[in-house]
Amino acid sequence: MLHTLNKSPFSHTSLENCLRFIKPDDVLLLLEDGVYAATRGTSRSHLIEQALQNGHVFAMQADLKARGLTDLIDGVQLADYDKFVELLEQHSSHAWR
């Protein structure tokens, strides 16, 4: 399963809610304001660190660049739009908004 998340982890609980439903080997893709969750050393970093113990976490590179985010949690992989399409082809997906 591919889980997509597009909300800031600081002002929404979508990430916590999503993590309850992630199974081992599921993929979490952070996009739009969701990419803030991939930042190292924040009050919400532990959530993505938790997700990384079980499965893969990707963050959209264009969204990271737009927000000036470079200091990411180790293990978060970068995705371009081709990768996004590839992930959508490989998995059924659910959007956590």
Place this chain on the structure above:
Amino acid sequence: MSDAKKVMITVRKPPHGSIYVHEAIEVMFIVASFGLDLSVVFIDDGVLALKTGQDTKELGIKGFMASIGAFMDFEVTKVYVDRQSLEDRNMSEADLAFIGEDETTEQPVRPTILDSSAIAALMAEQQSLMAL
């Protein structure tokens, strides 16, 4: 300026995911151009709008880094940031974009970081508050 109406704009949304911050900056320039005594406060996800190094090219939108750099040129000079919101996001003063330069020293100026109690005191002084 002392008898000008005191107006505060608060920004609490992150940039780019919605139009809120873009609109808030438009409103700041309009309010400042009317000669009102404007204070602008970035709180919660609003502080993310001030982060350095934002490059929105790949999203196909213009972004507003240039507008933030011109705040002081457009009389948006009282710009404050909530300290707790920065700390929660692992940001420090060095992560904040410049908003102009000092007229006398010509040194670049960053927004002023305040504790929530100082922001609360500023809020209490205002005649009008706009939450954007």
